[in-house]
Amino acid sequence: xxxxxxxxxxxxxxxxxxxxxxxxxxxxxxxxxxxxxxxxxxxxxxxxxxxxxxxxxxxxxxxxxxxxxxxxxxxxxxxxxxxxxxxxxxxxxxxxxxxxxxxxxxxxxxxxxx
Numbered sequence: 001x002x003x004x005x006x007x008x009x010x011x012x013x014x015x016x017x018x019x020x021x022x023x024x025x026x027x028x029x030x031x032x033x034x035x036x037x038x039x040x041x042x043x044x045x046x047x048x049x050x051x052x053x054x055x056x057x058x059x060x061x062x063x064x065x066x067x068x069x070x071x072x073x074x075x076x077x078x079x080x081x082x083x084x085x086x087x088x089x090x091x092x093x094x095x096x097x098x099x100x101x102x103x104x105x106x107x108x109x110x111x112x113x114x
Contacts, residue, residue, distance in 0.1 A: 003029040004113045007046035009039045009067070010077075019102050026106060036063045039070075046072055047113055050105075053078040073112045075105070 005028075008020065012034045020030050031046070033039045039049065049072050051063060067074055 003027050004048065005029045005031065005044065005046045006048045006050060006109070007039060007042070007044055007072075008032045008050045009036060009063075010034070010050075010052040018100075019105065022102050023106070023109070028109070036066055040066055048073050048075065048109060050075045050077060050109075075108055075112070077105070 006023065008030060010032060020032065024030050031042075031044055033042060036051075049067055049070070051067065051074055053076050064074055064076065
């Protein structure tokens with residue numbers, strides 16, 4: 001089975017590196033890009049995009065709208081629960097709350113890519 005390509009759009013601080021390593025251990029091919037513009041200009045053909053909701057101060061709603069033009073499912077990762085996000089939840093396929101427990105994220109990824 002070929003690994004599924006996931007494009008992660010996140011800030012370069014590296015706070016989520018354990019999460020990305022865990023996804024690689026699950027057999028996913030991970031590419032990390034640090035801005036929505038970089039993702040839009042990327043030649044990569046991912047099966048899924050994971051977007052940080054507070055990426056370098058970019059508004060998540062506009063980021064999602066731009067990324068949707070790539071016709072790839074989007075998971076929005078947020079530090080807040082669903083009640084704190086408005087339009088963002090409806091624009092992305094899934095909203096996952098950031099935490100040290102990656103089970104929800106991995107489950108969402110597997111559901112979308114299956």
